Amino acid sequence: MTKVRVLPHRVIDEDAVTWGPWRIRDGSTTAVDPELLPAWDYKVELEFESSVALDLTRTLTSAGVDGSSLALVIVADCPAANVRLAASTAIDPLSGSAVARLTVPAGVLAESVRLTKNVVLANGLEDGAAGVARRAGSVLATSERSIVALEGNGGRFPTEAVDFRAVGRPESPWTIVTTFDSIDESFVGSVRLLVNSEHPVGQLTLAADQPAGLDAVMKADIVRRLLLDLSAREVDLSVECPEESVGDVIAGMCDLYLGMSIETAIKTLRADPAQFEDLLASSLDPFRAVWAK
Amino acid sequence: MGEVTTWVYPRIALAHAQRQVEAIRSAYVEGGVARVRDLASPDHPAKTPVETGGPVAQPGRLSDIRTAILGDLASWMDAPDPVATIARDTARFDIALGRSLYKRLDIVNSDAAHLETWNFLALVLLPDVTVARWPALHPDRVLGSPSKHAMQRLWIRERVLGGILDLSSPKPLGEDELFQLFDRTALARNHRLVRVLASAVIGSRATKRMEWARSLYKRITFLTGARLMDSLTDAELTQLVAAEAAMVPGPSPTPRLKVRLSADADEARLTEAVVAAWNAHADYAFVDGEFEVDMAEYGTAEAVRRLSARVGDADKHPFVVEMRSIVRDPVLGALVAGQ
Numbered sequence: 001m002t003k004v005r006v007l008p009h010r011v012i013d014e015d016a017v018t019w020g021p022w023r024i025r026d027g028s029t030t031a032v033d034p035e036l037l038p039a040w041d042y043k044v045e046l047e048f049e050s051s052v053a054l055d056l057t058r059t060l061t062s063a064g065v066d067g068s069s070l071a072l073v074i075v076a077d078c079p080a081a082n083v084r085l086a087a088s089t090a091i092d093p094l095s096g097s098a099v100a101r102l103t104v105p106a107g108v109l110a111e112s113v114r115l116t117k118n119v120v121l122a123n124g125l126e127d128g129a130a131g132v133a134r135r136a137g138s139v140l141a142t143s144e145r146s147i148v149a150l151e152g153n154g155g156r157f158p159t160e161a162v163d164f165r166a167v168g169r170p171e172s173p174w175t176i177v178t179t180f181d182s183i184d185e186s187f188v189g190s191v192r193l194l195v196n197s198e199h200p201v202g203q204l205t206l207a208a209d210q211p212a213g214l215d216a217v218m219k220a221d222i223v224r225r226l227l228l229d230l231s232a233r234e235v236d237l238s239v240e241c242p243e244e245s246v247g248d249v250i251a252g253m254c255d256l257y258l259g260m261s262i263e264t265a266i267k268t269l270r271a272d273p274a275q276f277e278d279l280l281a282s283s284l285d286p287f288r289a290v291w292a293k
Numbered sequence: 294m295g296e297v298t299t300w301v302y303p304r305i306a307l308a309h310a311q312r313q314v315e316a317i318r319s320a321y322v323e324g325g326v327a328r329v330r331d332l333a334s335p336d337h338p339a340k341t342p343v344e345t346g347g348p349v350a351q352p353g354r355l356s357d358i359r360t361a362i363l364g365d366l367a368s369w370m371d372a373p374d375p376v377a378t379i380a381r382d383t384a385r386f387d388i389a390l391g392r393s394l395y396k397r398l399d400i401v402n403s404d405a406a407h408l409e410t411w412n413f414l415a416l417v418l419l420p421d422v423t424v425a426r427w428p429a430l431h432p433d434r435v436l437g438s439p440s441k442h443a444m445q446r447l448w449i450r451e452r453v454l455g456g457i458l459d460l461s462s463p464k465p466l467g468e469d470e471l472f473q474l475f476d477r478t479a480l481a482r483n484h485r486l487v488r489v490l491a492s493a494v495i496g497s498r499a500t501k502r503m504e505w506a507r508s509l510y511k512r513i514t515f516l517t518g519a520r521l522m523d524s525l526t527d528a529e530l531t532q533l534v535a536a537e538a539a540m541v542p543g544p545s546p547t548p549r550l551k552v553r554l555s556a557d558a559d560e561a562r563l564t565e566a567v568v569a570a571w572n573a574h575a576d577y578a579f580v581d582g583e584f585e586v587d588m589a590e591y592g593t594a595e596a597v598r599r600l601s602a603r604v605g606d607a608d609k610h611p612f613v614v615e616m617r618s619i620v621r622d623p624v625l626g627a628l629v630a631g632q
Binding site: 007008009041042043071073075077078079080081082083084085086088107108109110111118120122135136137138139151160162164166167168169177179180181185186189190192194242 | 306404439
């Protein structure tokens with residue numbers, strides 16, 4: 001499926017593009033469309049490979065460009081390591097297909113990598129019909145993004161186990177600590193769930209087999225604490241939030257658990273905290289699994 | 294991506310890092326940077342091993358690294374008042390610290406991506422350096438995001454820009470020019486584009502370079518939706534940035550201080566000598582021997598101080614100082630009249 005974007009030039013019809021799967025080689029093994037590379041570490045070189053097949057007739061009718069100047073560009077984007085790498089290969093003008101490979105040396109990536117495939121105009125064109133891409137690098141099609149976890153929480157909530165007494169914290173089972181100034185900052189980089197490693201309930205949350213209901217209790221508490229934190233700080237909620245930012249992640253939680261926007265959730269929390277708690281309880285229903293069969 | 298890095302470092306979790314910040318804060322209040330120096334250590338009881346491999350730097354190596362970094366920063370850290378010394382020279386200090394961290398740590402980039410690693414380096418191994426640069430210990434600077442962190446941001450800048458961050462430059466990239474560049478995180482992950490942009494800013498003769506740079510970054514960011522910059526060659530990126538730079542609106546006039554050399558027989562030799570001296574402070578040096586200090590950037594008092602320093606050399610170097618626009622400024626006018 002091709003991602004829909006509003007661009008200042010014509011793009012290739014979604015149906016005219018067939019994206020191949022991601023093949024990721026780490027050392028001696030190759031995984032197809034993996035969500036996690038469990039064997040990856042800082043010493044492992046990765047090779048990413050994918051392909052595209054274009055219907056050249058429909059490419060011409062939809063985007064206004066023929067197949068002679070197109071390239072497949074695969075991109076490995078790693079916000080955690082502050083690096084984005086790309087590899088480009090020309091699309092065969094007769095078959096409309098191409099395979100691109102990108103080798104990422106060991107020790108370059110961290111946490112997770114976002115992968116996209118793009119069809120771009122390889123070379124600038126002298127002239128063209130109105131609305132037809134002319135500049136080199138113009139994006140004509142982009143695939144859905146794939147995220148591959150490499151290490152750490154693997155997409156789970158960023159968590160630290162710590163003895164609360166040793167660091168001078170009240171001895172609760174867990175707490176949320178935030179260090180962001182603006183909600184457009186990285187969620188993983190600025191929010192931590194601290195679990196008290198010496199509290200019996202904290203220890204249960206870290207165990208492989210948690211008791212029924214604990215996960216829901218924690219989720220409800222995390223949502224509540226994050227919104228209380230935002231409410232107390234009076235941060236600007238109108239800033240544009242990139243994916244995986246504080247605003248993006250909390251907005252996702254509000255949508256999933258409360259069915260409302262982040263702004264409405266904070267207003268509800270301030271104006272009618274009982275209603276907020278009711279919404280949270282009915283959505284996550286944290287105590288049902290504890291006391292009801 | 295030809296970097297070959299070797300080491301991974303101990304990490305400390307946020308909760309322990311917060312406690313360490315409080316200890317540093319108390320020590321600084323009690324006895325300044327010297328007292329914080331006593332907290333520096335190559336070890337921490339709560340340090341955690343790195344989960345994903347690589348040789349971990351041990352306390353012996355960490356002590357050597359600390360010594361080497363402090364040696365690199367001696368002109369600031371050995372001053373009687375490191376905080377004040379650094380505050381007068383932040384751009385150069387930041388470049389020097391970033392360069393030193395990059396060279397001495399030799400850290401695996403993957404490891405440098407983790408805040409917990411920087412918690413250890415900034416708060417356990419080098420707390421005196423951290424507090425000397427950021428004495429308020431604002432969480433953004435000591436526990437914050439990569440584009441703001443006291444050390445991680447400088448390491449990233451050095452990694453991406455390297456020699457473009459020129460310590461001897463008469464006007465190195467300023468904090469805002471760099472922050473605006475690296476805080477546009479999606480753009481900043483294209484290292485080739487960042488290098489081209491930084492070079493364009495350094496080469497700019499815009500009077501208000503900081504504002505000019507912001508405009509340029511915005512224009513390029515705007516283009517990144519429609520064009521995949523990662524697919525362009527270095528030459529194409531350079532051409533693109535040059536074309537956009539040419540369209541950034543020019544600056545509005547600002548008051549400037551001008552110094553003109555006399556046209557005596559030794560002018561060429563004298564010009565060369567004074568250009569070298571002035572390059573340390575002035576933002577432009579013209580081939581005809583006219584020098585300018587941007588008052589808008591330095592402020593009137595500092596501009597006068599710098600001018601006075603040069604005027605004071607007049608006995609040794611017999612050139613004439615011609616002050617023109619100065620007299621229109623009430624503060625400067627009074628000083629000139631007094632002189």
